[in-house]
Amino acid sequence: MLALINERALVALVLFLTGIALLWTAIAGGTPDLQPAFDPRFFPRIVLTLWVAIAAMELAAAVWRREPSLEPAAWRIGVLVIAVLLYAVLFTRLGFFITSVAFCIVSLLVLGQRHILTIAAFAIGAPTMLLILFNRVLKMPLPASPFFWWL
Amino acid sequence: MLDMLPQALGLIFTLEGIAVLVLGTMLGIILGALPGIGSTVAVAIILPFTLGMGQIAAILLVLAVYAGSVYGGSISAILINTPGTPQSAATCLDGYPMSQRGEAGLALGWATLASVIGGIVSAILLILAAPQVAAFALNFGPIETFALILLGLTCIVSVSEGSMIKGLLAGVIGIFLSSVGGDPITGEARFTFGAFELLAGFDLLAVVIGVFALSEVLLRASRRIDGAALLVAFEGIVLPKLRAWKGRLGVLAKSVAIGCGVGVLPGTGAATAAFISYAEARRSSPRRENFGKGEPDGIIASESANNAVTGGALVPTMALGIPGDAITAVMLATLTLHGVTPGVRLMTSNPTLIAAIFTGFLLINLILLPLGMLVSRLAAPLLRMREAFLMTAIAIFCVIGVYFVRGNPFDLLVMAIAGVIGFLLRRQGYPMAPLVIGMVLGPTLEMSLRQGLIITNGSFAAFFTGHPIAVALMLTALLLLSLPVYRAMMNRRRTA
Amino acid sequence: MSIRKHLSALAAGAAMLTAGTAAQAFPERPINLVVPFNAGGGTDLLLRAFAPHFAEALEGDVFVSNTAGGAGTVAAGALAGQSADGHQLGYWSITVATIQPQVRETPYGLDSWTPICSVAASPTLFFVNADSPFETIDDVVAAVEENPGQYLYGSSGPGAITHLTMVAAFSGLGIHDKVRHLPFQGSGPALQGMAAGTIQFFGDTELLMASGDFRPLMVFNDTRLDSFPDVPTAAEVGIEAPLNELYLWGGLFAPAGVDPDVTARLSDACEAAINSEGFQAFAERTNTVIDFKDAQEFDAFYRAQYEANGALIEAAGL
Numbered sequence: 001m002l003a004l005i006n007e008r009a010l011v012a013l014v015l016f017l018t019g020i021a022l023l024w025t026a027i028a029g030g031t032p033d034l035q036p037a038f039d040p041r042f043f044p045r046i047v048l049t050l051w052v053a054i055a056a057m058e059l060a061a062a063v064w065r066r067e068p069s070l071e072p073a074a075w076r077i078g079v080l081v082i083a084v085l086l087y088a089v090l091f092t093r094l095g096f097f098i099t100s101v102a103f104c105i106v107s108l109l110v111l112g113q114r115h116i117l118t119i120a121a122f123a124i125g126a127p128t129m130l131l132i133l134f135n136r137v138l139k140m141p142l143p144a145s146p147f148f149w150w151l
Numbered sequence: 152m153l154d155m156l157p158q159a160l161g162l163i164f165t166l167e168g169i170a171v172l173v174l175g176t177m178l179g180i181i182l183g184a185l186p187g188i189g190s191t192v193a194v195a196i197i198l199p200f201t202l203g204m205g206q207i208a209a210i211l212l213v214l215a216v217y218a219g220s221v222y223g224g225s226i227s228a229i230l231i232n233t234p235g236t237p238q239s240a241a242t243c244l245d246g247y248p249m250s251q252r253g254e255a256g257l258a259l260g261w262a263t264l265a266s267v268i269g270g271i272v273s274a275i276l277l278i279l280a281a282p283q284v285a286a287f288a289l290n291f292g293p294i295e296t297f298a299l300i301l302l303g304l305t306c307i308v309s310v311s312e313g314s315m316i317k318g319l320l321a322g323v324i325g326i327f328l329s330s331v332g333g334d335p336i337t338g339e340a341r342f343t344f345g346a347f348e349l350l351a352g353f354d355l356l357a358v359v360i361g362v363f364a365l366s367e368v369l370l371r372a373s374r375r376i377d378g379a380a381l382l383v384a385f386e387g388i389v390l391p392k393l394r395a396w397k398g399r400l401g402v403l404a405k406s407v408a409i410g411c412g413v414g415v416l417p418g419t420g421a422a423t424a425a426f427i428s429y430a431e432a433r434r435s436s437p438r439r440e441n442f443g444k445g446e447p448d449g450i451i452a453s454e455s456a457n458n459a460v461t462g463g464a465l466v467p468t469m470a471l472g473i474p475g476d477a478i479t480a481v482m483l484a485t486l487t488l489h490g491v492t493p494g495v496r497l498m499t500s501n502p503t504l505i506a507a508i509f510t511g512f513l514l515i516n517l518i519l520l521p522l523g524m525l526v527s528r529l530a531a532p533l534l535r536m537r538e539a540f541l542m543t544a545i546a547i548f549c550v551i552g553v554y555f556v557r558g559n560p561f562d563l564l565v566m567a568i569a570g571v572i573g574f575l576l577r578r579q580g581y582p583m584a585p586l587v588i589g590m591v592l593g594p595t596l597e598m599s600l601r602q603g604l605i606i607t608n609g610s611f612a613a614f615f616t617g618h619p620i621a622v623a624l625m626l627t628a629l630l631l632l633s634l635p636v637y638r639a640m641m642n643r644r645r646t647a
Numbered sequence: 648m649s650i651r652k653h654l655s656a657l658a659a660g661a662a663m664l665t666a667g668t669a670a671q672a673f674p675e676r677p678i679n680l681v682v683p684f685n686a687g688g689g690t691d692l693l694l695r696a697f698a699p700h701f702a703e704a705l706e707g708d709v710f711v712s713n714t715a716g717g718a719g720t721v722a723a724g725a726l727a728g729q730s731a732d733g734h735q736l737g738y739w740s741i742t743v744a745t746i747q748p749q750v751r752e753t754p755y756g757l758d759s760w761t762p763i764c765s766v767a768a769s770p771t772l773f774f775v776n777a778d779s780p781f782e783t784i785d786d787v788v789a790a791v792e793e794n795p796g797q798y799l800y801g802s803s804g805p806g807a808i809t810h811l812t813m814v815a816a817f818s819g820l821g822i823h824d825k826v827r828h829l830p831f832q833g834s835g836p837a838l839q840g841m842a843a844g845t846i847q848f849f850g851d852t853e854l855l856m857a858s859g860d861f862r863p864l865m866v867f868n869d870t871r872l873d874s875f876p877d878v879p880t881a882a883e884v885g886i887e888a889p890l891n892e893l894y895l896w897g898g899l900f901a902p903a904g905v906d907p908d909v910t911a912r913l914s915d916a917c918e919a920a921i922n923s924e925g926f927q928a929f930a931e932r933t934n935t936v937i938d939f940k941d942a943q944e945f946d947a948f949y950r951a952q953y954e955a956n957g958a959l960i961e962a963a964g965l
Contacts, residue, residue: 011579015320022327022342037604040334040341043597047327054320061316077373081571084365084546088567091550092560104543111372111539122540130551138196140555141710195685195713199695289843333717336830338750338805338965347724347754351716471842472858473835480835481685487854488692490932494858557685558714559721598832605829606799606845 009062016055023048076110083107095145100127155506162507163514167208173522175212176515179219180526184226186364186545187552189236189356190421193220194481195555206489206504211511213485217478218270218461218515219522221421225262225454226527230255230383230534233364233545237355238421238457240363240587241429244310245442245449252445256389261447262454263388263523265403269455270516272407273414273462277469278509282498285470288415293602294614298624299416300596303423305631306430307585313443317581325589326596328353335598336605348561355590357553357562361569362576362583365549368542369574387528391447402432402448403455410456414463421460422591426584428456434634462512469493469505673909674734677708680899681726681737683719689854690897693767693935694738700923704916718804719743720753727755731904733913736763740897742808745953750806750965757953761905762945764917765898767930768938769852770868771812772878776841777860784864784884787848788820795825801837801846802830806965808895809834811956812850812867814963815893819886823962852895854934867893889955890962896938896952898945914942 026041026048036042087103104123113119135141162168175197182193197216201209224239229246242262249258276284291299304322311318331342332352343349406428413424432452433442442449465482467473472494474480486493491504498505534541553566573583607613615622680698682691694711702709714722719742726737739760748756775781781790791798800817802810810830817823829846831837834855840846842859849861853874856863863878869892871880881891899917901910920926921939930937940948 008579011575015324025342035604035609037601037609038337040337040339043600044327044330044341047323047330047593051320051323051327054316054323058316058320077369077574080369080372081574084369084570085564085567087546088550088563089560091554091563096551100547103547107543107546108539111542113537113539122543126544126547130547134551139199139710140196141712142551143554191685198692199711202696289839292840292843292845333751334805335832336805340751347752348721350751351721354716467839471839473839484689484692487689487933488696488929492854492857557716557721558712559716560725561721562716594832602829602831605827 006062009059012055012059012062016052016059019048019051019055023052080107080110083110092143093146095147096142097127097131098145098147100130155502156510158503159506159510162207162503163211163511167205168211168511171204171208171212172215172511172514173518175215176219176518177522177526179216179221180223180226180519180523182216183220183223183236184526184530185548185552186227186231186233187360187548187550188555189224189552190217190220190238190478191236191356191481192552192555193217194478198481198485201485202488206491207507207511209489210482210485210491210508211515213482214508214512215515217482218458218512218519221458221461222263222266222270222454222519222523223526225266225450226259226523226530229258229262229450230385230530231367231541231545233367234359236422237359237587237591238425238460239453240359240422240584241310241425241453241457242450243363244429244453244584245444245446248443248445249447249450250383250385253384254445255383255385256387257391258445258447258450259385259388259523259527260390261450263520264390265406265451265455266458266523267516267520268403269407269410269458270461270519271513273411273459274509274513274516276411277462277465277512278506281466281470281509284415284466288467288471290620291416292618293599293606294618295621295624296416296595297599297603297614298618298621298628300592300599302624302628302631303427303592304588304596305628306426307588308632309430309433310426310584310588311582312433314580314582317579318585321576321581321583322585322589325586325591326593327589328358328586329355329590329593330597335594336601348559351559351561353565353590354553354557354559354562356556357566358569358590359587360549360553361566362573362586364545365566365570366573366577366583368546368549369570370577371538371542373574373578383534385527385531385534387531388524395447398437399448399451402436402451405431405435406452406455407459410459411463413456414460415466420464420591421457422587424460424463425453425457426588426591428452434631458516465512469508470498472497673912674705674707676734677710678702678705678733679735680709680711681722681735682711682713683715683722683737683739683743685713685715689933690738690740692933693897693929696929697766697920697926700920700926701916703923704919705912718747718806720747720751723747724754726900727759727902729902731761731902733901733905733909736899736901736913738766738897739900740808741895741952741956742806744900744949745956746806746808746811746960749953749957749960757950759903760900760949761903761910761942762949763899763901763910763913763942764921765896765938765940765945765948766917766921767898767935768894768896769854769936770866770872771808771850771852771893771895772856772863772867772875773812773816773848773850773865773881774856774861774863775848776844777862779847779862781847781862781864784820784879787864788822791822791825796827798826798848799829799846800826800848800850801840802828802849803834803837803851804832805830806960806963808893809837809849809851810963811959812893813848815867815890815959816848816850816865816881816886818959818962819881819890820884857934867891889958894938898940898949910942917941 026045083106087099090099101123108119182188193216201212224236225242228234228239228242232243232247234240246258307322334341409428410424429452432448433439436448438446464479468479474483553562680694682694684690698709698711723743729735781787800813817826841849863875865879865881865884866872867881
């Protein structure tokens with residue numbers, strides 16, 4: 001059994017189960033006797049049925065072929081994913097400048113840069129330039145932080 | 152139209168007019184080339200600056216930025232595999248493999264020439280036949296549109312040759328994503344699970360930038376990074392030799408025609424045109440075996456089509472006052488702001504102005520070539536930046552670009568999650584182009600299907616009676632779908 | 648914005664910390680006008696033309712930002728929870744402020760706002776194709792009565808002002824159940840549907856109607872329009888209140904609970920900006936119908952509209 005679980009099959013399984021769950025909500029929630037044109041779930045039901053069917057085929061193919069699994073992604077990708085998610089969520093809350101400086105530092109470290117001065121120069125220089133470009137030149141203000149409204 | 156030309160040229164060739172054309176086109180190319188920042192944002196950035204300008208200058212500026220940004224998107228698509236907009240997503244498919252082969256300059260050369268030719272032909276169409284073409288577009292009701300979109304969807308099949316099941320699955324997921332949010336007919340919430348943010352649906356651009364640009368950053372980070380190696384060897388545009396065009400003119404002509412046609416029709420846009428044209432070239436080009444591995448025909452198909460859309464989309468905008476997409480809607484607003492009401496009366500009431508706008512558009516496409524070469528020469532040193540810095544900068548641009556499209560914090564989260572999911576799927580060999588096609592065409596597919604059903608009082612059969620254009624389109628779709636199957640069967644027989 | 652302005656704003660902020668009430672120091676930082684639609688739309692342009700004059704009247708900085716999605720409800724939902732210090736204002740239309748919160752779950756409602764001032768209001772018109780056989784509303788009623796269920800009217804989307812115009816017209820004429828509704832994605836595609844003959848009736852403002860060859864049959868205004876002296880008002884053809892008047896209006900709103908002094912200050916600045924030469928010229932160029940109401944008037948108007956549109960929504964079956 002364990003041999004069947006490779007990364008490809010896992011991705012296919014997740015897609016298949018997501019499709020099933022969504023299809024179930026599309027079938028369970030609707031009022032039955034609506035005309036297709038006025039039934040909000042009419043179109044999604046067709047699409048989700050296709051989704052489930054194709055995902056099942058992919059799942060079968062993945063288990064059947066049993067490809068050699070890829071080398072697992074390095075730890076640094078996990079850190080980068082979290083950094084990107086936090087950057088996106090905090091961008092509008094803490095403002096452009098603070099989040100961008102923090103993201104630059106994390107991203108550059110994760111991507112193997114070790115020269116502290118270069119990292120600092122880029123992490124502060126790039127956001128400053130963008131801030132001047134958008135806020136002053138183009139007059140399209142980037143989100144400001146709640147602490148210092150001018151940043 | 153042509154007899155207005157002298158006066159029109161007089162309006163354009165002022166100091167302000169020329170400055171606006173050159174600077175606007177240049178700015179458009181630069182903004183379009185920045186990963187994550189596409190035409191919509193570029194045009195929105197420039198709009199406030201036009202408030203204080205004269206009528207002609209303002210309109211030319213917006214046009215220049217629009218045409219420039221559509222072309223500029225191909226630069227980042229080819230060099231770093233991160234299209235800033237859905238319309239240059241198809242350009243990645245063959246442009247980036249060419250770059251990896253060390254032919255980045257040549258790939259951009261093909262893209263530039265194809266863009267210029269596509270733009271010029273569509274401009275000529277605009278000048279010669281806008282009212283007639285616009286009148287023809289009126290024949291496209293919901294049922295014809297539905298058939299056209301079905302035809303467009305068949306390009307998922309040809310784009311995913313080689314990994315058919317994964318491609319189809321990605322396409323279906325794309326269509327589903329586009330149906331999340333308020334139902335277009337009843338307004339009822341779908342698949343929002345009580346989350347107010349989801350009511351507005353997933354923003355196309357947020358998803359596209361996530362699955363193409365951001366996931367590219369993650370993919371690169373997951374591989375071993377060689378600190379010293381260059382991302383891509385690029386010194387500037389290399390124009391293809393004249394004899395290299397031999398045998399490619401057919402692809403070019405067909406792609407330009409597709410671009411103009413799709414641009415004129417309602418409910419579609421540059422991304423649709425680029426994908427349909429790419430799929431058609433992949434089906435019929437004599438070099439179809441090389442597609443996806445860096446075949447210039449693929450670049451020609453996608454780039455000439457998406458630039459041909461710019462002129463095509465202006466046809467209904469100018470002649471009917473009906474915008475074809477979000478960008479021409481901004482154009483429409485600019486015109487209104489400067490006291491011009493586009494629409495059926497514009498062509499007759501203010502022909503000089505129209506001639507000036509159309510001629511200006513032609514000139515913009517002519518100066519795309521030198522300006523494109525200049526901008527990519529200037530951009531070349533940037534590509535010598537170490538990969539870590541370049542990738543970090545791309546991630547920042549993705550966030551900024553998505554933020555400026557709608558200013559909606561939720562879109563940023565959508566982009567980040569799309570980036571992570573796109574990364575996981577691309578690792579397993581799922582193509583992302585079908586997902587984008589599905590998301591682009593999904594809303595129009597559903598809307599036109601259900602509108603059609605309202606018109607016919609719920610009868611599917613009535614789609615086929617009295618709609619000859621629709622029937623022809625659906626038959627073509629069926630033919631295109633069965634072709635790969637037929638080809639596969641022939642191959643099997645041959646090997647067996 | 649210059650460095651000097653920054654410094655003066657900083658100084659003003661510091662002064663506020665040490666001394667007294669909000670109104671004296673207002674505005675203590677740049678004012679944000681939120682457009683609930685994409686940059687480049689009609690509303691966006693209106694606000695961008697308005698902002699500089701508003702800034703001048705307030706003697707401060709004003710910047711415009713866009714938050715699009717959900718027919719404007721995303722922006723309104725985000726602003727509703729913000730602090731009511733008067734530095735963040737949204738420009739809501741009739742749909743965003745009074746219709747959407749009654750047809751779907753929105754995180755805001757009638758009492759989420761401090762109305763500041765109304766800026767623009769255009770009456771909607773009921774129109775048909777110029778080559779259509781319908782010359783008057785009576786022709787329409789007769790044709791619909793003769794062939795119930797055959798005619799289609801369009802809208803730019805469910806719950807949009809264009810939809811309510813049609814509902815008001817047909818409910819007011821008593822034939823709402825004899826026509827069918829075909830929604831489009833926006834006014835543009837709907838107008839194309841008109842030109843192509845897919846739909847027979849549509850209702851929008853004069854500005855939109857001017858882009859095609861259309862014939863107005865009635866106007867949802869209290870008097871006839873100067874530009875169409877022969878087109879009757881809805882009341883004249885027998886549509887009774889509250890269905891006989893429908894305006895696409897829009898105005899500035901702040902989150903509920905703004906200090907009355909600050910509200911008055913903003914409302915005065917709004918009036919000054921609207922009366923400025925620059926904004927008047929803009930309105931003339933774009934055929935914007937200016938309609939200023941101060942904070943108090945606008946508050947009463949907004950609440951009355953909320954009620955009246957509730958009735959329309961019920962008739963539309965939303």
